[in-house]
Amino acid sequence: MIADLFAANVIIGILTSGIRLATPYLYASIGETFGQLSGVLNLGVDGMMLMGAYAGFYVTFHTGNPWLGLLVAILVGALMGLAMAFISVTLKAEQGISGIGVYLFGLGMSDLLFQKTLGTVETVSGFAPLNIPLLSDIPVLGTVFFSHNILVYGAFLLVPVAWFILNKTTLGLKIKAVGQNPAAADALGVSVARVRYATVTLGGALAGLAGASLSIALLNVFQQNLTSGMGFIAVALVYFGGWTPTGVLLGSLLFSSVNALQLWVQILGIPIPSDFAVMMPYVLTILALIFAVRKVNQPASLSKVFERGEG
C-alpha cells in the first residue's frame, strides 16, 4: 500500500498539487512578510482571506467574470488591511489581540454574507488551467510546472518581485528600517505611519487575493470557513522563512507538498487514520518553527507601537 505512493503517476500528482496548493500560502505570507518587516504583526490574515474568498466567489458567481471577482477580492482585502493599519498604527492597539479581532470579524462576516446571499454551496467556473505553449508539452515537468491556472503562476512570480522591492528599492529600505528601528527612520524624516499603512494594506490586498485563489481558481467553491486556518499558517510561514521571500517560498512549498502527500495518502486508502494524515502539515509547522527559525532577521520592533520621542 505504502509502495503505491512511489508510483510515477502518484509522485507527479503530489508534486503538481503541491505546487498548486502553495498558491494561497504564497500570496498571504508574502503579504504578511511586508507587514512584519515594517513591524506590524497582522494575525487577521485568515479573516481577510475569507472575506476575499467570499467576495471573489460572489462576484464571479453573478457576473461569470473571474477577473472582476479577483479585483473585488483584492479591494475587499485591501480595505480590511487598511482597517488593521488604522487599528494598529493610528489607534496604537495591541497588534496580537486586534489581529485576532479582525480574524473573527472576517470569519463571522463571510459566513453571514454567505448564508444571506448564497445559502447553499455553489460552484463557479473560475480561472481555467493555462497550458504554457511548448513548456507544458515537456513530459512530467510540463504537467508539474506549466499547466496551472494563472493565479498559480502569479504567486510564484510574486516571489522575485517582492525580493526586488525589498532589496533594490528605496521603499524596501524604508520598510526594513521602520521595522528594525522606527526611531531612526523617523529621525531621518521617514513617516513610520505611512510606511506601515502601505505594507499592511498591501498585505490585506494579497490576503484577499489568496482567498480568491481558493474560491475561484483552485477549489471554485465557497463555504463557511473555507480557509480553515490557512491564514495562520501563512503567519507562521513568515517566521519559518526568516522574513525573506525566498524563505517564505521554501516554507510554502514544503507545507503544501506535505499537504498534497496527506491528500494522496487518503485517496490511496493507505491505512493511516485520516485524522493523523490531516494533522501532518500542522505538526510539521510546529516542528519547523521550533527547529528552523533563525531569529537573526526578526524585525526588532515587530508588534511594537511606535511613539515619537520615547527612549
Next chain:
Amino acid sequence: MSLPVTHKIDSVALRNIVKRFPGVIASDHVNFDVKAGEIHALLGENGAGKTTLMRILYGLYQPDEGEILINGKPVAIRSPADSIQLGLGMIHQHFMLVPTLSVAANVALGLKSSRGLLLDLEVVSQRLRALSETYGLRVDPDAMVWQLAVGEQQRVEILKALYRGAALLILDEPTAVLTPQEVDELFVTLRRMAAEGHSLIFISHKLHEVLAISHRVTVLRNGRVVQTLNTAETSRKELARLMVGREVMLRVERPEVQFGAPRLVIKDLWVTGDKGLPAVRGTSLQIRSGEILGIAGVSGNGQRELAEAIAGLRKPTQGQILIDGMDVTGWRPEKLILNGLAYISEERFRDGVVKDLTVEENLMLEQHGHAPFARGIFLDFGRIASHTQEMIRDFEIKTPSRQTPLRNLSGGNIQKLILARELTRKPRVLIASQPTRGVDIGSTEYIHSRLVAQRAEQTATLLISEDLDEIRNLSDRIAVMYEGRIMGVLEREDASIEKLGLMMAGVSVESQESG
C-alpha cells in the same frame, strides 16, 4: 541621490521656549542661540531639560510657547523632515541606526535616490568615501552597522547628518560611549567642522569636556537657563555651582583603611552573553575586605555579564566565584543574598526595583520573607514600617510617604532606596554597577560617600562604571575590561587617564610598558 543643498546658517535662536509635560515644565521660557562656526555647550544635570530643548529644535517635540529663528526669520519645525530640510542634524545619545543594514543604506534611508524608485547605494558609498576623507571620519560604507564599534557608529551618525548637508549639528552627550582617546579624536573632528563654518550644539553634563571643546556654554537647571557664559572666562568650579545651584565637592573624602583578607575571589571566569558568545573570557580578580576595586571600560565589554554572574543572574560556563573562601559559583540570587552579597544593578528598573510597588515594598523586596519581618507566611507590618522608616531617614530618601508608588520618585532617590536596601543588610561583598548613571549631582555625592563608607565596614566592593572620574575618585585599585578580558589592574596612584584610555582601547599594561 540628489546632491545635498549646502545650507547657509548664520544663526539659530530659540526664543522663550516653553514645554510642559504632565507634572513638570521641561523648558521654562528658555532662550538659546548659536552662531556659524561656534561650538555652544548646553550644560546641565540629567533632567535639567537639555535633551527636551534640543528635541524641540529638531522637531521631535512641539513647544507649547515660543519660537525658533533661523538667520533671524521665524521657522516652523513640525518634524525631523522639516529640520533636515532647514539644515539641522542631530546625533542622538542612543544612536539612530538600523543595525541590520549597511552603513551606506543607513545614510541613504529617507533620501531621494538618483535612480528614482531604485536604490543607488553605489553612488551613496562613493560620496560617503569622499565625505569621510574631508572630515577625517574613517568608516567603510559597505560594512554592516552591527559589526561596527561604538566609536565607528558615532562617525556614521555624524556622516549621516553631513551627507544631508547639515549646517548645524546637535550632539547629545556624544562622549558618553567613547574611550578618552576616541573623545580626543571626536573633538578634533568637531573643531574642524566649526572651522568650516558649521554650528555645533554640544550637550553634556561633564564639566571638563565642556571646558575643553566649547566657545560658549549655557547652563540649564530645572528647565531654566541659569546663565550663558564665554567658556574662556569661566571655571570648573563656577560651572558646577551654576549647574547644581550650590557649592559642590568635586572630590570625595577617602579615609585610610586597613585591607583584610581577600573576600571576593574570581578565578578564570567565563560567562556567555545574550548573543550566545562568551562575554567574559577568563577573568580573574581578587578584592580584599575594605577595598573598592573599580572596573573601567566602555560598556559592552563584558562588565554587565561579569556583574550578573557574581549576582547569580547568569550561570558561568567555567571558573569559580568565592566569597570568604566559600565556593558560590552558580548559586541562586536568594542564597547569595542570605550569604552577604549586595547588588546594585545598572539596569535599575529591570533588576533593581518594581516601579508599581510602593517605596516600602521595594525596600523590603529581599528580606520580607525572613524573620524578623515575617512570621510564617504572614508579614509583620509593624516591624516593616519601623524598619523602612529608619532606612528612609538614614539614607535621606525624599519621598512623601512609605506608601508612595516608587514611580513617583526621582532617579537619584530611587538609587538611594536601592542603596538603603542593599547596605542595611551589612553586605560582605557589594557589586555596584553604574551606581550614579542618570543620577543628579546631589545624590551622586551622597552615594559616593556611602560607598566609601563601606570600606570602614570591611565590605569588598566591585565598582563598575563608565565614568572614569567616578572610578578614579572612589577606587583603591582599578582594572580595565576589554572584550571580556582584564587588560590589567593598576594601583590608584598609577592609574593615569592615558594609561586607562589605552587599556580601554585594548592595549594591555604589559605592552604599554614594553612599548
